[in-house]
Amino acid sequence: MPIDRRTVVHAADLARIALTDAEVERFTGQLSVVLDAVARLAEVDTSAIPPSASTLPLRNVERDDEPRPGLGAEEALANAPRGGRDGEFFRVQEVLQER
Amino acid sequence: MSLPYETVIGVETHVELATRSKMFCPCSATWFGAPANSLVCPVCLGLPGALPVPNRRAIELAMTAGLALHCEVPAHTKFDRKNYLYPDLPKGYQISQYDLPLNVSGWLALDTPDGPKRVRIRRAHLEEDTATSKHGEGYALIDFNRSGVPLLEIVSEPDLRSADEAVAYVQALREILVFAGVSEMRLEEGAGRFDVNVSIRFTEDGEVRWPPQSEIKNLNSYAAIREAVPHEAERLWRSWRDGGELRMRTGKITVGWSPERRETFLQRSKEEVEDYRYFPDPDLVSFTPSRETVERLRASLPELPGDRRARFARVYALSDYDARVLVADRALADYFEAAVKASTRDPKQIANWVTGEVRRRMKDAGDGAGVPFPPEQLAALVELVASGEVSGSAAKEVFGDMWTTRRPPSEIVRAKGLTQVSDEGAIAAAVDAVLAENAKAVADYRAGNARALGALVGQVRKRTGGKANLSVVNRVLAERIARGEATR
Numbered sequence: 248m249p250i251d252r253r254t255v256v257h258a259a260d261l262a263r264i265a266l267t268d269a270e271v272e273r274f275t276g277q278l279s280v281v282l283d284a285v286a287r288l289a290e291v292d293t294s295a296i297p298p299s300a301s302t303l304p305l306r307n308v309e310r311d312d313e314p315r316p317g318l319g320a321e322e323a324l325a326n327a328p329r330g331g332r333d334g335e336f337f338r339v340q341e342v343l344q345e346r
Numbered sequence: 347m348s349l350p351y352e353t354v355i356g357v358e359t360h361v362e363l364a365t366r367s368k369m370f371c372p373c374s375a376t377w378f379g380a381p382a383n384s385l386v387c388p389v390c391l392g393l394p395g396a397l398p399v400p401n402r403r404a405i406e407l408a409m410t411a412g413l414a415l416h417c418e419v420p421a422h423t424k425f426d427r428k429n430y431l432y433p434d435l436p437k438g439y440q441i442s443q444y445d446l447p448l449n450v451s452g453w454l455a456l457d458t459p460d461g462p463k464r465v466r467i468r469r470a471h472l473e474e475d476t477a478t479s480k481h482g483e484g485y486a487l488i489d490f491n492r493s494g495v496p497l498l499e500i501v502s503e504p505d506l507r508s509a510d511e512a513v514a515y516v517q518a519l520r521e522i523l524v525f526a527g528v529s530e531m532r533l534e535e536g537a538g539r540f541d542v543n544v545s546i547r548f549t550e551d552g553e554v555r556w557p558p559q560s561e562i563k564n565l566n567s568y569a570a571i572r573e574a575v576p577h578e579a580e581r582l583w584r585s586w587r588d589g590g591e592l593r594m595r596t597g598k599i600t601v602g603w604s605p606e607r608r609e610t611f612l613q614r615s616k617e618e619v620e621d622y623r624y625f626p627d628p629d630l631v632s633f634t635p636s637r638e639t640v641e642r643l644r645a646s647l648p649e650l651p652g653d654r655r656a657r658f659a660r661v662y663a664l665s666d667y668d669a670r671v672l673v674a675d676r677a678l679a680d681y682f683e684a685a686v687k688a689s690t691r692d693p694k695q696i697a698n699w700v701t702g703e704v705r706r707r708m709k710d711a712g713d714g715a716g717v718p719f720p721p722e723q724l725a726a727l728v729e730l731v732a733s734g735e736v737s738g739s740a741a742k743e744v745f746g747d748m749w750t751t752r753r754p755p756s757e758i759v760r761a762k763g764l765t766q767v768s769d770e771g772a773i774a775a776a777v778d779a780v781l782a783e784n785a786k787a788v789a790d791y792r793a794g795n796a797r798a799l800g801a802l803v804g805q806v807r808k809r810t811g812g813k814a815n816l817s818v819v820n821r822v823l824a825e826r827i828a829r830g831e832a833t834r
């Protein structure tokens with residue numbers, strides 16, 4: 248199942264990964280091979296198997312609506328990368344701009 | 347003014363469910379006003395290895411909402427991952443429901459100026475809320491307190507035809523959800539948000555045209571819907587007319603609304619559902635609502651506002667206005683019904699008090715204040731008026747006293763000497779005395795000056811210390827004057 252450059256560029260864009268032209272070239276070939284491998288699943292005859300959303304033998308796992316304390320701000324913010332903390336907030340780069 | 351196009355509108359409403367804890371973790375869901383990042387844990391921060399467990403109450407509230415909106419509850423439902431990268435979404439995906447939502451195919455009854463209308467509900471599914479962000483110059487500050495709060499997304503079909511209709515729809519929806527206890531939907535706290543899909547439809551060269559829609563994201567007030575919808579519809583129309591972008595476009599666009607500039611702006615020019623790469627969340631198992639649960643939730647649904655209004659008009663013979671005012675406040679409607687039950691008089695008399703004095707005083711008393719005395723006391727007051735024991739104006743005074751002192755009305759009437767004189771003999775004596783002293787006024791009245799009668803009534807009232815029953819006074823006065831006429 249060959250995929251084209253545009254699909255690779257689009258997928259990279261959705262994943263917020265910047266690719267060079269050489270990388271797009273390389274991944275276009277590699278991803279086609281990966282997809283071909285996965286596509287072999289389509290060869291299995293599933294006509295007699297009912298569709299299922301989950302392979303786990305469990306259903307209706309729930310918990311009661313009881314609040315419990317979590318980490319607290321200090322511990323939570325301790326995981327912020329350098330420069331990624333601003334007071335009690337996580338600080339990130341702006342991504343959506345008005346155009 | 348009629349527009350050269352029809353506006354076609356569908357609304358996606360996001361409401362926070364009234365749970366105590368979050369959707370997939372036990373952090374408190376009461377995020378509004380809490381110190382930033384104080385209600386967080388590995389699950390709602392999206393830390394590696396953390397596993398979600400669904401909140402039973404959230405699922406039940408979501409099903410209750412669906413039942414109140416006449417939805418079907420499918421036999422199987424599941425949670426899916428909706429993948430996109432944004433700073434307010436720590437996992438890189440939002441847990442939502444894609445092809446097997448919890449509720450499908452419902453409707454909501456709407457009163458419009460053109461008569462009643464059913465707005466079809468396509469689906470209502472559960473998902474988790476995102477974090478909140480504050481924007482600075484080139485950066486954003488993220489607070490994860492709201493991350494993971496249970497959210498119900500209710501999607502209408504494109505059945506609405508004007509901004510006013512869209513607002514009426516979200517108001518009716520809000521009323522139902524609040525009544526059913528599903529959500530408090532405090533709009534001022536961001537607990538209700540609307541994505542409004544707007545398109546225009548018109549006839550051109552004998553053909554019906556319906557170009558692709560705009561989705562206006564994240565409107566959070568009725569005023570914003572009222573302004574943004576006609577603005578975007580008009581923008582689409584101009585774009586078409588002037589050969590703009592709408593002529594080339596094949597898919598929908600996403601726009602934002604700037605309340606300051608009062609205009610929409612482009613956010614995303616294309617958005618395909620494949621881009622979200624939905625797939626079943628492998629961390630969660632499927633959900634099969636039991637018939638017993640569905641029936642239990644259905645049985646515990648309160649009577650909904652529309653049904654209650656219709657019943658009030660039918661059973662108590664109230665006007666549409668009275669029914670509407672009473673039902674707008676569940677506590678007020680309950681109070682009214684309890685008072686009616688305690689009374690043998692026309693429910694309209696009770697309704698007059700409740701929609702008038704009671705509501706006015708509750709408003710003055712502020713948010714959350716109830717009526718300080720039980721409904722039986724209001725029924726007792728109505729009885730005093732209906733039996734003629736106190737006059738209408740004295741009853742107002744009694745009511746004011748009841749509100750502040752909580753004493754029973756009969757006691758107040760006795761203590762203040764407000765009992766109305768209805769005794770014909772006493773009133774007749776007063777009338778005779780007044781007629782004798784006011785020959786001129788009587789003559790004026792006979793000469794055709796109707797206002798002279800008012801002066802005479804006033805005199806009689808004065809003579810009886812303001813306690814004479816006005817209807818008796820009027821009748822006796824009319825009788826005496828007529829008789830005087832006959833004997834002259």
Ligand SMILES: [Zn+2]
Nearest residue numbers: 371373387390
């Ligand atoms: Zn949490």
